[in-house]
Amino acid sequence: MITEHTAHEPDPNPQPLSGTGDDSLPGSEPIKIETRGLTFHYGHQQVLFENNLDVGANRVTAIIGPSGCGKSTHLRVYNRIFELYRNQRVEGKVLLDGRDIFHPEVDLLELRRKVGMIFQTPTPFSLSVFENVAYGLKLHYRMGRGEMAERVEGALHRAALWDEVKDKLNHSGTALSGGQQQRLCIARALAVQPEVILMDEPTSAIDPVATAKIEELIHTLKKDYTLVVVTHNMQQAARISDYTAFFYEGRIVEFGLTKKIFTRPDRKQTEDYITGRFG
Amino acid sequence: MKERSIGFRRNIDLVVKALSGLAALTGIAFLVWILIVIVVKGLGAIRPEFFTQLPAPPMMPGGGLGNAILGTGIITTLATLIGVPIGLMAGIFLSEFGRDSFLAELVRYATNILMGTPSIIIGVFVYVIMVAPMGGFSGYSGSVALAIIMLPVVARTTEDMLNLVPDAVRESALALGAPRWKATVGVVFRAARTGLVTGSLLAVARVSGETAPLLFTALNSPFWPRSLSEPTANLPVTIFNYAMSPYVDWQAMAWGSSLLITTVILGITVLVRTILGRRKTT
Ligand SMILES: Nc1ncnc2c1ncn2[C@@H]1O[C@H](COP(=O)(O)OP(=O)(O)O)[C@@H](O)[C@H]1O
Ligand SMILES: [Mg+2]
Numbered sequence: 001m002i003t004e005h006t007a008h009e010p011d012p013n014p015q016p017l018s019g020t021g022d023d024s025l026p027g028s029e030p031i032k033i034e035t036r037g038l039t040f041h042y043g044h045q046q047v048l049f050e051n052n053l054d055v056g057a058n059r060v061t062a063i064i065g066p067s068g069c070g071k072s073t074h075l076r077v078y079n080r081i082f083e084l085y086r087n088q089r090v091e092g093k094v095l096l097d098g099r100d101i102f103h104p105e106v107d108l109l110e111l112r113r114k115v116g117m118i119f120q121t122p123t124p125f126s127l128s129v130f131e132n133v134a135y136g137l138k139l140h141y142r143m144g145r146g147e148m149a150e151r152v153e154g155a156l157h158r159a160a161l162w163d164e165v166k167d168k169l170n171h172s173g174t175a176l177s178g179g180q181q182q183r184l185c186i187a188r189a190l191a192v193q194p195e196v197i198l199m200d201e202p203t204s205a206i207d208p209v210a211t212a213k214i215e216e217l218i219h220t221l222k223k224d225y226t227l228v229v230v231t232h233n234m235q236q237a238a239r240i241s242d243y244t245a246f247f248y249e250g251r252i253v254e255f256g257l258t259k260k261i262f263t264r265p266d267r268k269q270t271e272d273y274i275t276g277r278f279g
Numbered sequence: 280m281k282e283r284s285i286g287f288r289r290n291i292d293l294v295v296k297a298l299s300g301l302a303a304l305t306g307i308a309f310l311v312w313i314l315i316v317i318v319v320k321g322l323g324a325i326r327p328e329f330f331t332q333l334p335a336p337p338m339m340p341g342g343g344l345g346n347a348i349l350g351t352g353i354i355t356t357l358a359t360l361i362g363v364p365i366g367l368m369a370g371i372f373l374s375e376f377g378r379d380s381f382l383a384e385l386v387r388y389a390t391n392i393l394m395g396t397p398s399i400i401i402g403v404f405v406y407v408i409m410v411a412p413m414g415g416f417s418g419y420s421g422s423v424a425l426a427i428i429m430l431p432v433v434a435r436t437t438e439d440m441l442n443l444v445p446d447a448v449r450e451s452a453l454a455l456g457a458p459r460w461k462a463t464v465g466v467v468f469r470a471a472r473t474g475l476v477t478g479s480l481l482a483v484a485r486v487s488g489e490t491a492p493l494l495f496t497a498l499n500s501p502f503w504p505r506s507l508s509e510p511t512a513n514l515p516v517t518i519f520n521y522a523m524s525p526y527v528d529w530q531a532m533a534w535g536s537s538l539l540i541t542t543v544i545l546g547i548t549v550l551v552r553t554i555l556g557r558r559k560t561t
Pocket of ligand 1: 047065066067070
C-alpha cells in the first residue's frame with residue numbers, strides 16, 4: 001500500500017539531507033516554500049545574495065545568524081510585506097506550493113492570509129481581545145456572530161491563550177502581559193487559517209517563562225502549519241526546529257537538519273557561530 | 280595652563296540654574312498676571328444677559344453679546360468641519376502614503392510655512408479670493424480663513440500622532456491580508472485616536488481667539504446671525520471694536536468676552552491634558 005504524506009499527516013521524523021551539499025530537501029520531504037536565487041536590495045545596497053532554501057511542510061525551520069545578516073529581510077519576502085516600502089527590490093524565485101508568489105495573478109491579500117507573520121515586539125491592535133482575533137476573520141470571511149465567536153475561541157485555544165483571557169474578551173488587547181500579547185497575535189494569525197506562519201524573533205521581547213510557553217506552542221503548531229522562525233538564540237533554534245539555515249552576510253552558509261547543524265556542521269563558519277566564537 | 284577651581288564651576292552652575300529658573304518663573308508670572316487682570320476686569324460683565332441678549336447701544340445699561348457668542352460658535356464649528364477633515368487627510372498622506380516622497384516633503388515644507396504665516400495675511404488672502412469676488416463680508420469667508428489656519432496644525436499633529444504608531448502594527452494588519460486603507464482606518468487610526476482628537480481640539484483652541492483673519496472676512500454685526508453669507512457677529516472682532524471704544528460699558532463687555540474666550544481655550548487645553556494623561560496610564 002502506498003502512503004502519501006499529506007499536509008496533515010506529516011512524518012514525525014524529519015528526513016536527513018541527501019548530503020550533496022546543495023540546499024534542497026530530500027525527495028521524500030514535502031516542500032512548502034522553495035526559494036531559488038533570491039537577492040534583495042535596499043536601494044543600492046544588496047543585503048541578500050543568491051539565497052536557496054527549501055522550507056519543509058509541517059516542519060519548523062529556524063533561521064539563525066548574527067544580527068544584520070539578513071534574516072528578517074529574507075523572512076519578509078515570503079509574505080511580500082517588504083513591498084510596503086519604496087526602494088526595496090527583490091530578484092529570484094519564491095514558490096509557495098510550487099506557485100510563484102510574485103506571479104502577477106497572485107492575489108496579494110490571499111497570499112498574506114495563507115502566510116501569517118508574528119513580529120519581534122507583540123503588536124496587539126487597540127481593540128478588545130475578541131476584536132483583535134476577529135480582525136483578520138472579518139477581512140476574509142463573512143459569517144454570523146455565533147460562528148465568529150466559535151472561530152475566535154478556537155484560535156485562542158490553539159494559541160494556548162483561551163484559559164487566560166476567556167473572562168476578559170472585552171478588555172483591551174494592549175492591556176495583556178507581553179507574553180499574552182504575543183500569543184494573542186499568534187491567535188489572530190491562526191484565525192484566518194494560514195498555512196505558513198513566519199515568526200521574526202518572536203520571543204526576544206518576552207520573559208523566559210512566556211518564552212517557554214511560546215516555544216511549546218510552536219511545537220504543537222507544526223502539526224497543522226509550516227513554521228519559519230528567525231531567532232538569534234541558538235539554544236532556542238536547537239530546541240524548536242527541525243531544520244536550520246545559518247545566514248551570514250546575506251548568504252545562506254549552511255542549511256540542514258537542526259541536529260546535524262548543531263552537532264556536525266559542514267562549514268567552519270557555522271561551527272564558529274554555533275560555538276559562540278563570533279556573532 | 281591653570282586648572283579651574285571646582286568652586287568656580289559650582290558657582291557657574293548655580294548662576295545658570297538660578298537664571299533659567301527665573302526665566303521660567305517670568306513666563307508663569309505673566310500668564311498668572313494676564314489671568315488675574317482678565318478675571319478681575321471681566322467677571323463683572325458675565326451676567327445671564329451677557330449670553331442671551333443683543334448688544335445695547337453705548338451708555339445704555341444691560342444688553343449682552345449673545346449674537347457674537349453664537350456667531351463665533353457657528354464660524355468656528357464650520358471652520359472645524361472644513362479644516363479638520365482636510366488636515367486629517369493631509370496628515371494621513373504625510374505619514375502613511377507619501378512618507379519620504381518628494382511630494383510629502385513639499386507638503387511638509389508648505390505646512391511649516393503656512394503654520395508660521397501671520398494670520399492677518401490669511402485674512403487678507405481670503406478677502407481677496409472670497410470677500411471681494413462675492414461682494415461682501417461673510418461668515419463663510421470667516422470660516423474658510425480659520426480653516427486655513429487650522430489646516431497645518433491638524434496636518435502636522437496628525438502626522439506626528441500616526442508616526443507614533445509602530446510600523447510593526449501597520450505591518451501586522453497588512454500581514455493578515457488587510458488592504459492598505461483598512462489597515463489605516465481600522466488599526467492605525469484607532470491606535471492614534473486620542474492623539475487625533477487632541478490635535479483637532481488644539482487646532483480649535485488655536486483659532487478661537489483669532490481676530491485679524493475675521494476682521495477681513497466675517498467682520499462683525501450687531502444682529503443675531505441669520506445667514507453666513509452676511510457679516511457675522513463674533514467675539515474677537517467685538518473685543519477689538521469695544522476695547523477701542525471710548526465707552527466704559529463697552530470696554531467692560533470686551534473684558535467679559537476676553538474672559539470667556541480665555542476660559543474656553545483653557546478648558547480645551549485642560550481637556551487635552553487629561554485625555555493625554557489618561558492615555559499614558561492605559
Ligand atoms: N529598511 C532598511 N533600509 C535599509 N537597509 C536596511 C533596512 N532594513 C535592514 N537593512 C539592512 O539590511 C541588512 C540586513 O538586515 P536584517 O534583515 O534586518 O538583518 P537581521 O534580521 O538578520 O538582523 C542590515 O545590514 C541592515 O542594516
Ligand atoms: Mg531581524
